[in-house]
Amino acid sequence: MILVPITYKGGVFRHDEILDLIEDMGGYIIQKHMIAQEVVLQALVPKEDIDILKTVSRPLAGEVIPAPLVGTEIAVVSMSLEIHHLPHASCDVAEYLRTAGAKTNMIGLARGFGKRIGLLSDEERDIINEHDLAIYLFGNFETCIQQKMPTFRRGIKIPLVVCGGPSKETLMKVIDPPVAGYIGGMGRFMHRTKEPDELARLDEIVAEVTRVVDQRRTSIAKDPLSIAPARLMDVILESVPDIHEVTSPVPVVVQMDGIRVKLPYDPYAGRIKEVEIESGIKIADICDLRPSRMRDYILMKVKPFSETGMLV
Helix, strand or coil: CCEEEEEEEEECCCHHHHHHHHHHHCCEEEEEEEECCEEEEEEEEEHHHHHHHHHHHHHHCCEEEECCCCCCEEEEEECCCCCCCCCHHHHHHHHHHHHCCCEEEEEECCCCCCCCCCCCCHHHHHHHHCCCEEEEECCCCHHHHHHHHHHHHCCCCCCEEEECCCCHHHHHHHCCCCCCEEECCCCCCCCCCCCHHHHHHHHHHHHHHHHHHHHHHHHHHHCCECCCHHHHHHHHHHHCHHHHHCCCCCCEEECCCEEEECCCHHHHHHHHHCCEEECCEEHHHHEEEEECCCCCCEEEEECEHHHHCCCC
16 A cells, blocks of 8 residues: 555544544545644555545535645755844755655754864764754855865765855755755845746755655665654654644654654653554564753664564
């Protein structure tokens, strides 16, 4: 069964029918937003059942939209917290990726500005590596990007997508060895993206990130995970009652190869390891748990089939 990421938008009235239908199909609700009288669902749905979902949602004035980045957590990395790097470019990119279904976290570097100063601390590097993909938002100067990139890629284990003011061809020329993706013409600017050409550039970012994410999904499929991260999320929500006391809008974040549980590591990690998924198989058998560098959350990475010999 192939699960396809989608976003459902519709009215609050009778939206519980859509929730039940997705679960009956064998799909998963990744995130649910209630905005006034509108509900927005981000979900993974069996590919062969999408037409059924569209048919049922039509009388409810609902809309099913492809959302290729549902189930991913992306780091949007700004070179500094100062006004010439934040807020406009970083906020606009992070917000636009959310419309495609991604869960984004903005990371402002402490010493990222200037080609002579730019450094990446161990903590910043560890936090970036906890994501599925990172987007580096560089400035407008070719020589600055060329000189800083070796330092900013050192120790990064996830795919990188680089945005900068120079053209895409120039970025590909000055960055060696290559990174996973490039977006040119997107450097520093001091206004919100409103013009058609600026919005087209954001669409280009979504397309490039989607391409890189699809490549990683294909790589993961060659050695499938022992359990789907979305199903692991459901197990945590059912088996750990305290997760429902978390005030964060997304207490469990689904990633491509695991989940982030927003509970402190020391009090809960031991209990979560002993949770039984089915017939004697515990979470500890198919997942690695470690403390996140982000607020001491629990980071759970699912082991591949080649390591466990199990598909749950």
